[in-house]
Structure formats: structure tokens, C-alpha cells
Amino acid sequence: MNKNITWKLVVIVGILLIFMFGIFGNPMGWSGKGLVASMRDQIHLGLDLRGGTHLILQVQVNDAVNVDSDNAIARLKEDMRSRKISYAEITKPDPVNHPEAIVVKGVPPEQTSDFKNIVTDRLPDYEASSGTENSWTVSMKPQSMSDLKNRAVTQAIETIRNRIDALGVNEPVIQEHGLGAYQILVQLPGVDDPARVKEIMQSTAMLEIKQSLGGPYSSEEQALQDKGGVLPPDAVLMPGKTSATRDNEGGESWYLISRASAVTGRDLRTAEGSRDENGQPAVRFILTGDGGRKFYSFTSAHVGDYLAVVLDNKVQEVAVIKEPIRDTGIINGRFTEQQVQDLAMTLRSGALPAGIKYLEERTVGPSLGADSIKSGVRAAAVGMIAVLAFMLIYYRWAGVNADIALVLNLIILLGFMGYFGAVLTLPGIAGVILTVGMGVDSNVLIFERIREELRNGKTPSSAVEQGFAHAWITIVDTHVTTIVSAAILFIFGTGPVKGFATTLVFGLAANLFTAVFVSRVIFDWVLSRKQRGEALSI
Amino acid sequence: MEFFRNTNIDFLGKKWYFLAFSLVFSVAGLLSMGFWHGIPLGVDFRGGTLVYVKYAHTPDPSAIHNEIDRAGLKNARVQRYGVTSNNEVLISLDIQETSEQSLDKGKTEIIQALEGNVASANAGKQDLNNASSLALTNYLLEKDPLHLGSDANPRYTAIAKAIVDERDKVKSGVLGSIDELNGVVDGAVVASIKDGFFASDFGIRNVEIVGPQVGQQLRKQAILATLYSLAGMLIYLALRFEWIYGVAAVLTVFHDTLITVGIFSLLNREISLTVIAAILTLIGYSNNDTIVVFDRIRENIKLLRRENLADIVNKSINQTLSRTILTAGLTFLTVLALFLFGGEVLRGFSLALVIGILIGTYSSIAIAAPILVAYQEWRSERGKKPISMPVRTGGGPNQPKGPTMRKEKVKV
Numbered sequence: 001m002n003k004n005i006t007w008k009l010v011v012i013v014g015i016l017l018i019f020m021f022g023i024f025g026n027p028m029g030w031s032g033k034g035l036v037a038s039m040r041d042q043i044h045l046g047l048d049l050r051g052g053t054h055l056i057l058q059v060q061v062n063d064a065v066n067v068d069s070d071n072a073i074a075r076l077k078e079d080m081r082s083r084k085i086s087y088a089e090i091t092k093p094d095p096v097n098h099p100e101a102i103v104v105k106g107v108p109p110e111q112t113s114d115f116k117n118i119v120t121d122r123l124p125d126y127e128a129s130s131g132t133e134n135s136w137t138v139s140m141k142p143q144s145m146s147d148l149k150n151r152a153v154t155q156a157i158e159t160i161r162n163r164i165d166a167l168g169v170n171e172p173v174i175q176e177h178g179l180g181a182y183q184i185l186v187q188l189p190g191v192d193d194p195a196r197v198k199e200i201m202q203s204t205a206m207l208e209i210k211q212s213l214g215g216p217y218s219s220e221e222q223a224l225q226d227k228g229g230v231l232p233p234d235a236v237l238m239p240g241k242t243s244a245t246r247d248n249e250g251g252e253s254w255y256l257i258s259r260a261s262a263v264t265g266r267d268l269r270t271a272e273g274s275r276d277e278n279g280q281p282a283v284r285f286i287l288t289g290d291g292g293r294k295f296y297s298f299t300s301a302h303v304g305d306y307l308a309v310v311l312d313n314k315v316q317e318v319a320v321i322k323e324p325i326r327d328t329g330i331i332n333g334r335f336t337e338q339q340v341q342d343l344a345m346t347l348r349s350g351a352l353p354a355g356i357k358y359l360e361e362r363t364v365g366p367s368l369g370a371d372s373i374k375s376g377v378r379a380a381a382v383g384m385i386a387v388l389a390f391m392l393i394y395y396r397w398a399g400v401n402a403d404i405a406l407v408l409n410l411i412i413l414l415g416f417m418g419y420f421g422a423v424l425t426l427p428g429i430a431g432v433i434l435t436v437g438m439g440v441d442s443n444v445l446i447f448e449r450i451r452e453e454l455r456n457g458k459t460p461s462s463a464v465e466q467g468f469a470h471a472w473i474t475i476v477d478t479h480v481t482t483i484v485s486a487a488i489l490f491i492f493g494t495g496p497v498k499g500f501a502t503t504l505v506f507g508l509a510a511n512l513f514t515a516v517f518v519s520r521v522i523f524d525w526v527l528s529r530k531q532r533g534e535a536l537s538i
Numbered sequence: 539m540e541f542f543r544n545t546n547i548d549f550l551g552k553k554w555y556f557l558a559f560s561l562v563f564s565v566a567g568l569l570s571m572g573f574w575h576g577i578p579l580g581v582d583f584r585g586g587t588l589v590y591v592k593y594a595h596t597p598d599p600s601a602i603h604n605e606i607d608r609a610g611l612k613n614a615r616v617q618r619y620g621v622t623s624n625n626e627v628l629i630s631l632d633i634q635e636t637s638e639q640s641l642d643k644g645k646t647e648i649i650q651a652l653e654g655n656v657a658s659a660n661a662g663k664q665d666l667n668n669a670s671s672l673a674l675t676n677y678l679l680e681k682d683p684l685h686l687g688s689d690a691n692p693r694y695t696a697i698a699k700a701i702v703d704e705r706d707k708v709k710s711g712v713l714g715s716i717d718e719l720n721g722v723v724d725g726a727v728v729a730s731i732k733d734g735f736f737a738s739d740f741g742i743r744n745v746e747i748v749g750p751q752v753g754q755q756l757r758k759q760a761i762l763a764t765l766y767s768l769a770g771m772l773i774y775l776a777l778r779f780e781w782i783y784g785v786a787a788v789l790t791v792f793h794d795t796l797i798t799v800g801i802f803s804l805l806n807r808e809i810s811l812t813v814i815a816a817i818l819t820l821i822g823y824s825n826n827d828t829i830v831v832f833d834r835i836r837e838n839i840k841l842l843r844r845e846n847l848a849d850i851v852n853k854s855i856n857q858t859l860s861r862t863i864l865t866a867g868l869t870f871l872t873v874l875a876l877f878l879f880g881g882e883v884l885r886g887f888s889l890a891l892v893i894g895i896l897i898g899t900y901s902s903i904a905i906a907a908p909i910l911v912a913y914q915e916w917r918s919e920r921g922k923k924p925i926s927m928p929v930r931t932g933g934g935p936n937q938p939k940g941p942t943m944r945k946e947k948v949k950v
Contacts, residue, residue: 048883051706058638058751179755179759180751180752193670195642358638358641358749359748359751359752360747360748361641361642361645361746361747362744362746362747363742363744363745364744365711365742365743365744366702366706367592367705367710367741368590368711370710371881372881374881375879375880375881375883375884376884379875379876379878379880379881380875382875383871383872383875386871386875387871387872393539394540395539396539426883426884427812427815427884430884430887430888433872433873433876433880434819434869434872434873436872437868437869437870437871437872437873438823440865441865441869444864444865445830445861445865448860448861448864449861451540470837473833474829474830474833477778477829478825478830480774481771481774481775481822481823481825481826481829482822482823482826484767484770484774484822485767485770485771485821486818486819486822488763488766488767488770488818489763489767489818489819491763492759492760492762493815496812497812497814497815500812500815500819501815
């Protein structure tokens with residue numbers, strides 16, 4: 001045998017082994033079951049095949065901007081007071097659509113430069129522009145705002161990942177969903193009842209401990225009456241937690257809560273499920289060193305006052321401060337055991353920087369996934385056998401050549417998927433089948449050309465050479481067009497569709513190697529064993 | 539074995555028949571899109587709630603509809619889904635009942651409505667057919683029917699998994715009765731499960747909820763992806779051949795896409811994300827046959843300088859006819875396997891491929907090449923030179939020795 005051919009055969013066998021390793025890894029066993037198990041270990045199945053939940057979340061980034069501009073207002077008021085700049089009012093005219101815009105009215109013209117200095121010195125992320133009648137619009141710089149929004153998404157992803165990890169979901173996908181603005185894609189394999197997970201992901205878990213200045217009131221009006229019609233400027237009315245399990249269906253309760261927080265969720269070191277003094281489920285938390293000092297100085301100054309535990313702007317509990325507290329506390333509020341565990345977990349994982357909203361939810365039950373695998377594999381087997389058989393009948397020995405190339409094509413495709421950790425979805429299986437159908441096209445193009453050259457009276461070896469040379473460019477052109485559209489699909493698609501694009505691209509790329517190089521080597525090998533003038537079986 | 543040998547069909551002479559054929563299908567499709575079924579969009583694009591339910595017996599859609607109606611969901615549609623023997627129904631809600639404020643409200647209400655009757659007869663029990671393995675494990679741990687000691691947790695987790703696997707993988711999602719678990723798990727476990735569970739007559743197979751924002755987003759992306767794909771083809775083919783080849787190929791593919799979508803509209807089949815994936819694939823694949831013919835036209839233009847383009851094109855189509863039919867036929871074979879055996883989930887996708895490959899093959903013979911000839915005739919009528927020589931050289935048999943693969947590779 002020709003040395004050149006031997007060398008090429010070695011390369012082919014080497015590549016075969018490398019990709020076999022990609023498919024099976026170190027096989028757990030040589031039986032059919034062992035091989036399937038090791039294959040499942042290497043090639044990851046998509047949600048549509050293994051069952052699970054796919055969610056798209058919208059991060060309401062304007063929440064984060066609102067928090068920032070609220071803080072900016074507070075700072076502005078404080079600084080203007082301390083520098084004795086008078087103003088009529090400071091408001092946010094449109095917090096829903098323009099949370100970044102603050103309007104300051106009634107700044108005296110002679111204090112304009114002082115005012116502008118405050119904004120440049122104290123609010124570096126904002127800029128002031130003058131409006132009519134001594135009013136100013138202070139709004140967040142576009143760059144700062146987009147940074148803030150992106151940071152909110154990154155933080156939300158981080159927080160959600162912490163929570164999902166704590167729930168023990170295997171191989172979750174949590175990433176920014178590039179196709180929408182400020183969206184997150186979450187895939188939870190094996191989770192077929194997403195209700196609880198969704199609730200845990202969605203809870204903002206913003207914990208604040210604040211002073212309670214009055215309440216409970218049965219309505220907002222009553223609270224207003226109690227305070228003589230005007231609420232103190234540094235306090236807000238907040239609803240209390242209404243629980244369905246409560247005996248007296250009293251309905252609403254309202255508290256007057258100070259705006260400033262003694263400590264917040266950021267000061268937590270840890271939180272865990274526990275019991276309160278009545279043996280009811282409750283969450284016990286421990287503050288960090290810093291937080292503990294803050295809390296101690298606050299509680300020392302307010303012995304005898306009331307303290308409110310506020311979670312997501314709802315008052316969970318109000319208690320009197322009997323003595324200075326250093327670093328531990330308890331949250332109770334008629335929780336069930338499960339709720340206590342979930343709340344402790346969300347508090348540990350940190351607060352979401354902004355609210356989230358669900359935009360899309362798809363749940364594939366495990367029974368559908370199992371059925372999909374069955375039908376996908378069956379269709380692949382039927383399609384593959386049909387193609388292999390046709391090639392054998394139509395091209396005889398050259399058909400064997402094509403079939404070998406095709407099988408190698410599939411091995412490389414699956415090996416690729418194993419190495420790259422690509423996900424096999426149901427449309428992905430369809431992509432494998434299509435690869436067989438489209439891959440064999442290359443062989444047909446080459447073989448038909450060889451037949452044509454033979455009819456024109458060429459010798460077998462010259463016909464093979466001409467056949468490959470002519471078909472090569474056509475094959476590249478056809479592959480490029482298909483790969484271009486599959487690549488666009490890969491960029492635009494998510495989940496199952498992306499899986500389809502993946503297999504198609506990998507499959508066709510591998511096909512360039514198998515249908516052209518491998519098939520050619522086999523032809524050369526066959527020709528090298530033939531006598532001169534002996535016919536080629538094609 | 540050989541199917542086509544030395545065919546000599548005058549394809550260009552039949553171009554008016556082809557044109558008529560294409561026009562009939564395009565216009566019928568367009569009329570259906572405009573005045574009949576519209577473009578039937580799947581849940582991915584229009585938004586809404588779909589719940590796929592599998593029953594233990596033959597379901598009665600009107601009875602199910604009544605149950606849901608009683609629960610207060612007035613606009614639900616209930617229809618049989620998939621192969622009849624699978625006992626599946628698809629319950630769908632419009633986008634109006636799928637608000638982003640509480641995305642899964644409709645789904646929850648549907649499931650509650652379906653559970654309504656059975657659940658009230660089995661108050662306090664859980665539905666085994668819709669229980670998660672976690673719920674089963676927790677229940678078993680609490681009841682401890684096998685009186686296990688320290689390793690109770692892993693044992694009961696394994697038992698729960700065996701039960702769920704039996705339900706999902708062997709019984710396709712629905713157990714007819716709890717007795718079917720006998721032989722799968724220990725008798726004591728079955729007895730204990732009977733105390734706390736009942737077997738409803740259905741299981742939820744699949745839920746799809748798409749809010750309005752995502753639907754809109756996906757619609758935009760599907761259109762963009764299709765346009766990018768067409769533009770990509772145009773640019774690549776214009777670079778590799780001449781621009782008129784690119785235009786002809788892209789017009790042909792557009793024709794294929796139009797007819798495929800038109801047939802979906804005529805059949806009132808929904809266009810889902812995977813159907814768009816199939817159409818994008820077709821945009822790439824339909825070009826293959828066109829490229830094979832174009833490559834041959836280019837080669838023959840050099841070989842047969844004296845003949846007019848129409849004869850060259852006819853000859854080229856005939857010379858490549860057998861590979862056009864074979865390549866398309868083999869791909870069609872695999873797509874047909876997908877259509878017949880790939881299951882209901884892929885039905886729309888594989889239908890698009892089946893239609894698209896048939897149309898694509900027809901059009902690469904009947905549309906793409908005639909466009910080239912028509913263009914050339916139009917040029918010569920205006921007194922210009924006939925279509926110029928292709929840009930690329932090489933690869934022609936008139937050269938002394940055929941180029942090797944390696945040399946060609948450098949050019950590509």
C-alpha cells in the first residue's frame with residue numbers, strides 16, 4: 001500500500017478515536033447500557049428532552065434608578081438645608097417613565113451657583129439644567145444610568161443564582177438574555193413544578209428595620225386624622241402584613257414608619273429558620289460587626305420606642321425596644337415552616353436590586369421529554385437507515401465508501417458536542433437527521449461527477465481526481481450558504497432552536513472533512529489495490 | 539444503478555407553465571394570508587397560554603371545555619392533539635388572559651378546573667399524576683411505610699423516583715390507578731400512597747406561556763433573522779458568482795419561502811419558532827441545488843462560447859438533473875422520516891421542511907435559471923452585451939490539468 005495513504009488512514013483513525021472519546025469519555029461499561037450511560041454523561045440534553053422549566057424574566061431596572069434618585073433627593077435636601085439654599089419643592093414628576101429626573105423648584109437666582117456646586121460635588125452621577133421660573137431639572141447622566149441598569153441586571157443574576165443554588169437545582173442556566181433589554185434567561189432542568197422556585201426568585205427580600213412612629217391604624221385616613229391631617233415629613237405610611245390565616249379578619253392595618261433605616265438587609269451576616277418565644281416558626285438573623293454597632297447605637301437611643309421589621313415595604317412586625325440590642329434579632333409574622341426556610345434563604349442570598357416580572361414560562365414534563373427522545377431517535381434511525389441503504393443500492397461499493405464517511409460524520413458531530421458541552425435538543429436531533437440527509441449530498445455530487453468523467457472515457461483514477469476537484473467548490477458553496485443561515489439561527493434562537501443550529505453547523509463542518517477527505521482516501525486506497533484498467537464500482 | 543441518463547428536456551421552453559404553477563401557489567397563499575386564515579402565528583409569536591394534557595382514557599373536549607367554562611375562563615379553546623390513541627388535548631388561552639402581571643394565572647386556573655371534580659371527591663389527598671417527586675419523597679418520609687432507620691432519606695428518594703419514572707417514562711405521564719404501582723415498588727409503599735394520594739385521570743405534559751412583550755420581541759427577531767439570512771445569501775453568491783446569480787438565487791429562495799408560508803396559511807397550520815428555524819434552514823439549503831446548476835452554467839459558458847445562454851442553461855440543467863434530484867431526494871428521505879416518526883412536537887418543523895425541499899428543488903430548476911436567461915434577454919434587447927464571463931476562473935476541464943483540491947482550497 002502507498003505510504004501516503006497509510007499515513008492518511010492513521011490520521012483518520014486517530015480523529016475517529018479522539019471524537020469517540022468526546023462521545024463516551026471513559027466508558028462506564030462496554031455493554032449497551034454502560035455506553036448509553038457514559039454518553040448521557042458527555043452529551044447534555046436540553047430541557048425539552050429531560051424535562052424542566054424555562055423562564056424569561058424582566059428586571060425592572062427603573063426600580064434601581066428610582067432608589068438611586070430617591071437617595072439623591074434626600075442628599076440634595078440635606079445639603080441644601082445645611083448650606084442654607086432655599087427651595088420651594090423637590091419632586092420626581094414622572095417616576096414611572098423618567099425615574100432619573102428630579103425637579104427642584106424655587107431656587108433663588110442669587111444661589112444658583114451654590115446649587116450647581118452641590119450637584120457637581122455631591123451628586124457626580126447627575127447633572128443640572130435650568131428650566132423656567134427658577135426651576136432646575138437634575139437628572140442622572142445617561143452613561144451613569146445605563147451603568148446602573150446593567151449593574152442591576154448583573155446583581156439580579158447573582159442573587160437569583162445564589163437562591164437557585166441554595167434550592168439544589170442541578171445544572172441551572174442563569175444568564176442575561178441578550179435578545180431583550182434587561183432580561184434574564186433561567187433554565188431549570190428537572191424542575192417540573194416551578195411555582196415555588198418562581199416565588200423564591202421573584203421575592204425582592206428587601207429587609208429594613210426602622211422606627212415605628214405610630215399605628216396600627218385601620219386605614220390611611222385614620223392615620224392622617226391621628227396626626228392632625230399632616231404626616232411628619234420624615235415618615236411614610238406602610239401597610240402591615242395581612243395574613244389569611246389570621247383569626248380576626250380585620251383586613252388592613254397601617255403603620256407610620258420613619259423613612260430612615262436603622263439597619264437593612266445589607267447589614268446581615270446570616271439568617272436561619274428558628275422559633276420565636278411562643279414556639280412559632282420565625283427567622284433569626286445575625287448582623288455583621290458594622291451593622292451590629294449601628295443597631296446598638298440606634299436601639300440604645302430609642303429604648304421604649306417601637307421598632308418595625310419591614311420586608312419589601314410591608315411591615316412584618318412591630319415590637320417595643322426593651323433594651324439595647326447588639327447583633328441578633330428575630331422576624332416573625334405567622335409564617336409556615338416552609339415560608340420561614342424560604343425567607344431565611346432569600347435573606348441570606350441578598351436582596352434583588354430591582355423587582356422582576358415573568359415574561360415567558362415553558363415547562364416540559366418529564367414524560368413528554370422521554371417520549372420526545374423516543375420519537376427523535378426513531379426518526380433518526382429510520383432516516384439514517386434509508387439513506388445508508390439507498391447509497392449502497394445506487395452506488396454499490398462506492399456506496400460503502402459514502403456510508404463509512406457518513407457514520408464518521410455522525411461520530412465527529414456527536415464528539416464535537418461532547419467536547420464543547422453543546423446541548424442536544426429535540427430540534428437538535430432533527431439537525432442530526434438533516435446532517436445525514438445534507439451530508440450525503442456531498443457524496444452524491446462527487447460520485448455523479450466521477451460517473452460523468454468515466455462516461456467521458458477517463459480512467460478510474462483520473463475520473464476520481466477530476467470528480468473530487470470539480471465537486472469541491474460546489475460543496476464549499478453549498479455548505480457555506482447552509483451554515484450562514486444556521487449561524488444566523490444560532491444568534492437569534494434560544495433553547496431548542498439554538499440546539500438545532502448547533503448540530504447543523506457542527507454536522508456540516510464535519511461533513512467537509514468526511515465527505516471530501518475521508519471519502520477520497522478510501523477511493524485512493526481502493527484504486528491502489530486495483531489492476532490498471534480494472535473498473536470502479538460506482 | 540442510474541435514474542437519469544442523458545436527459546434532454548427543454549426546461550426553458552416550459553417556463554410559462556412553471557411561471558403559471560408558481561403564480562397559482564403564490565397567489566393562493568397570499569390570498570389566504572390576506573383574506574382567509576391570515577398568517578397563523580404560534581404561541582411563540584402571538585403570546586398566550588397553552589396547556590397540553592394527557593388523559594388516561596379518551597378525552598371529551600366539550601366536557602373539558604364545560605369544566606373550564608364553569609371555572610370562569612370563558613375564552614379557552616379545547617382541542618384534541620396529536621395521535622388519537624395518545625389521548626391528549628391542548629387547552630389554549632388567548633393573550634388577553636395571559637397578562638405579565640401574573641403570567642401563570644391562566645395555567646393555574648386551568649389545572650384547578652380540571653382537578654375540580656376529582657379533587658373534591660378525594661379531599662385532603664394529593665394528585666399522584668401531577669405530584670412532583672419531591673412531594674412524594676416528603677410524604678413517604680413523613681409516613682415511613684417501610685419503617686426505615688438512618689438511610690430513610692436516600693431510600694425514599696429512590697422509591698419516589700421509581701414511581702415518577704414509572705408514571706412518566708413507562709406510562710407516558712398518566713397512571714390509570716395507583717394499583718399500577720404494584721410490582722414497581724413495595725406493597726407497603728403502595729398502600730401508604732393510597733392513603734395520601736389519588737390518581738386523577740390526567741397529567742400535565744407541557745405548558746407554554748408567552749407574555750405579550752416576548753411575543754412581540756420574537757416576531758421582530760424572526761423577521762430580522764429571515765431578512766439577514768436572505769441578505770447573507772445575496773452577498774455570498776454575488777461575491778462568488780456575479781451579482782445577477784445572487785439576485786436570481788435569492789429571488790428563488792424568497793419564492794420558496796413565500797410558497798411555504800402560503801401553504802401553512804392555506805392549511806391553517808401555526809407558524810412557531812421551530813417552523814421559522816426550518817424556513818431559515820431552507821433558505822440555506824434551497825440554494826444548494828441552485829448553486830449546483832449555476833456552477834455548471836458557469837463551467838459551460840466557458841466551454842461552449844458559441845451557443846446562446848438559453849441552450850447552455852438548458853444543457854446545464856439536464857447535465858446536473860440527476861444530482862439535483864438525488865441530493866434533494868436523499869434529504870427529502872430524512873425529512874420524511876422526521877415528519878412520519880419525529881412526533882407531534884416536531885410536526886410543524888418537519889412539515890415546513892417537507893414542503894420547502896419539494897418547492898426548493900422545483901424552483902432551482904424552474905425559477906432560478908430562467909431568471910438568468912430572462913435577464914440576459916432583457917439586456918440584449920436594450921442593445922447591451924450578453925452576460926459577461928464569470929469572475930472566477932479555474933475548475934474548468936478545458937484547462938490542461940484539473941486543479942488539485944489543495945490549490946482550489948487556497949482560492950476559496
